[in-house]
Amino acid sequence: xxxxxxxxxxxxxxxxxxxxxxxxxxxxxxxxxxxxxxxxxxxxxxxxxxxxxxxxxxxxxxxxxxxxxxxxxxxxxxxxxxxxxxxxxxxxxxxxxxxxxxxxxxxxxxxxxxxxxxxxxxxxxxxxxxxxxxxxxxxxxxxxxxxxxxxxxxxxxxxxxxxxxxxxxxxxxxxxxxxxxxxxxxxxxxxxxxxxxxxxxxxxxx
Amino acid sequence: xxxxxxxxxxxxxxxxxxxxxxxxxxxxxxxxxxxxxxxxxxxxxxxxxxxxxxxxxxxxxxxxxxxxxxxxxxxxxxxxxxxxxxxxxxxxxxxxxxxxxxxxxxxxxxxxxxxxxxxxxxxxxxxxxxxxxxxxxxxxxxxxxxxxxxxxxxxxxxxxxxxxxxxxxxxxxxxxxxxxxxxxxxxxxxxxxxxxxxxxxxxxxx
DNA sequence: GTCAGTACCGGAACAGTGTTCCGTATACCC
DNA sequence: GGGTATACGGAACACTGTTCCGGTACTGAC
Numbered sequence: 001x002x003x004x005x006x007x008x009x010x011x012x013x014x015x016x017x018x019x020x021x022x023x024x025x026x027x028x029x030x031x032x033x034x035x036x037x038x039x040x041x042x043x044x045x046x047x048x049x050x051x052x053x054x055x056x057x058x059x060x061x062x063x064x065x066x067x068x069x070x071x072x073x074x075x076x077x078x079x080x081x082x083x084x085x086x087x088x089x090x091x092x093x094x095x096x097x098x099x100x101x102x103x104x105x106x107x108x109x110x111x112x113x114x115x116x117x118x119x120x121x122x123x124x125x126x127x128x129x130x131x132x133x134x135x136x137x138x139x140x141x142x143x144x145x146x147x148x149x150x151x152x153x154x155x156x157x158x159x160x161x162x163x164x165x166x167x168x169x170x171x172x173x174x175x176x177x178x179x180x181x182x183x184x185x186x187x188x189x190x191x192x193x194x195x196x197x198x199x200x201x202x203x204x205x206x
Numbered sequence: 207x208x209x210x211x212x213x214x215x216x217x218x219x220x221x222x223x224x225x226x227x228x229x230x231x232x233x234x235x236x237x238x239x240x241x242x243x244x245x246x247x248x249x250x251x252x253x254x255x256x257x258x259x260x261x262x263x264x265x266x267x268x269x270x271x272x273x274x275x276x277x278x279x280x281x282x283x284x285x286x287x288x289x290x291x292x293x294x295x296x297x298x299x300x301x302x303x304x305x306x307x308x309x310x311x312x313x314x315x316x317x318x319x320x321x322x323x324x325x326x327x328x329x330x331x332x333x334x335x336x337x338x339x340x341x342x343x344x345x346x347x348x349x350x351x352x353x354x355x356x357x358x359x360x361x362x363x364x365x366x367x368x369x370x371x372x373x374x375x376x377x378x379x380x381x382x383x384x385x386x387x388x389x390x391x392x393x394x395x396x397x398x399x400x401x402x403x404x405x406x407x408x409x410x411x412x
Numbered sequence: 413g414t415c416a417g418t419a420c421c422g423g424a425a426c427a428g429t430g431t432t433c434c435g436t437a438t439a440c441c442c
Numbered sequence: 443g444g445g446t447a448t449a450c451g452g453a454a455c456a457c458t459g460t461t462c463c464g465g466t467a468c469t470g471a472c
Contacts, residue, residue, distance in 0.1 A: 016468060019420065043459065053422035058460070115324065118376050123459080128379055156392065163378040164389040170324050170376070172369040173334055183370040186362065187389075190396035222439055225449060249430065259451035264431070329430075414472090421466070429458070437450070442443100 023060055025050045031071050038112035039068050065127035068116065076134050079106050083138035093151035096142040097188055100165060101181070103135065107169040108180040114169040128163075136162055150197030161187075229266055231256045237277050244318035245274050271333035274322065282340050285312050289344035299357035302348040303394055306371060307387070309341065313375040314386045320375040334369075342368055356403030367393075 029050035033041045043064070047054045061067040069076075079102055086095040107114050116124050117131065140158040147154035168183040235256035239247045249270070253260045267273040275282075285308055292301040313320050322330050323337065346364040353360035374389040
């Protein structure tokens with residue numbers, strides 16, 4: 001194998017300094033705009049905020065979802081990595097619960113992100129794939145451990161659960177701010193229902 | 207009170223025959239187009255299918271969501287009405303489960319409908335309101351009955367549950383066709399978890 | 413330092429939405 | 443049959459995402 005220097009900045013595929021500079025300010029601008037207006041913000045707004053042309057956005061990110069993934073890459077990776085840590089520090093079910101809560105806030109706090117994960121628009125195609133690739137294994141191992149410990153049922157597919165939680169994070173009008181958390185907790189209790197071993201504590205109450 | 211003839215066709219606010227004719231073909235066209243292309247289909251397509259101009263659509267339905275609600279009005283009303291029937295014919299928890307399944311298929315089989323319920327676009331504003339107005343009372347009574355019978359927990363808000371189930375019906379790529387049903391079942395088991403009375407049967411297994 | 417080649421840039425242009433406006437047509441009432 | 447209010451149709455506007463292409467300026471060689 002050649003050129004396998006580890007941790008080389010994954011994004012850098014260009015040699016020209018201006019291109020790299022543009023890429024950086026694009027990511028920074030996108031992050032700011034996403035925080036303000038959600039991930040559905042107009043491309044023009046991101047471009048102008050970054051001080052670049054529209055085409056520059058498309059050159060670096062042919063699909064809008066790639067830009068989103070790039071902006072949140074670090075957070076997604078951190079979330080995936082936290083699974084091992086939680087598994088080390090907590091009992092299996094507790095680790096699973098904590099991770100699902102962490103995942104919940106990852107999704108729920110980014111306006112429009114949850115909806116984008118389900119958009120059938122080809123511009124968003126890469127986003128679910130990115131999430132699946134990075135987060136499914138993390139959840140899979142936590143789920144398997146909790147099931148092996150008899151704390152949750154063993155007939156639930158990790159990816160489906162991931163998407164289910166993601167869907168529950170889609171914000172809803174006329175509903176209190178804790179809605180995603182409450183629904184995810186309900187889903188978690190569904191996981192516990194009928195688990196082989198007694199579960200100790202009762203359901204989370206509001 | 208004047209002019210309170212019951213069951214007068216709620217939609218008829220016009221006196222001109224051509225307007226009524228247009229309204230009818232508009233609804234028929236919308237129904238067909240929604241079935242083919244989902245509820246996000248272009249307004250122009252619906253208009254041209256109905257053989258009317260674009261403005262005619264907007265005249266009758268200033269908000270897109272009003273058109274959607276009008277098209278599915280009958281099905282929504284039927285779903286709401288079925289709650290009483292189910293409550294009469296089945297034990298409380300069974301009635302609740304069956305109704306939630308019925309609601310699930312109502313949402314899940316209309317492409318794009320689930321997503322539209324969450325769109326923050328003002329054009330879809332009226333849709334969640336319509337659903338809430340008609341379906342929340344139905345679920346509320348079923349939920350209260352099942353809780354009173356000790357079969358489910360009593361700390362879950364009916365509207366939140368309604369929206370939660372709706373969110374779980376948002377279709378997801380790379381997942382089997384039974385996904386919404388499986389997730390809703392999981393949520394239902396979450397309702398049962400820690401209910402006062404023992405629940406009899408175990409969790410639904412796939 | 414400067415020169416050439418090319419990688420990259422920017423914005424105009426295109427295409428597809430939703431939405432509004434206004435001159436025109438027509439159904440109803442007398 | 444005539445007059446008027448009502449409703450109609452499509453052009454026009456505003457705002458998206460996406461593509462194209464002439465021009466710019468960075469890099470590396472000398």
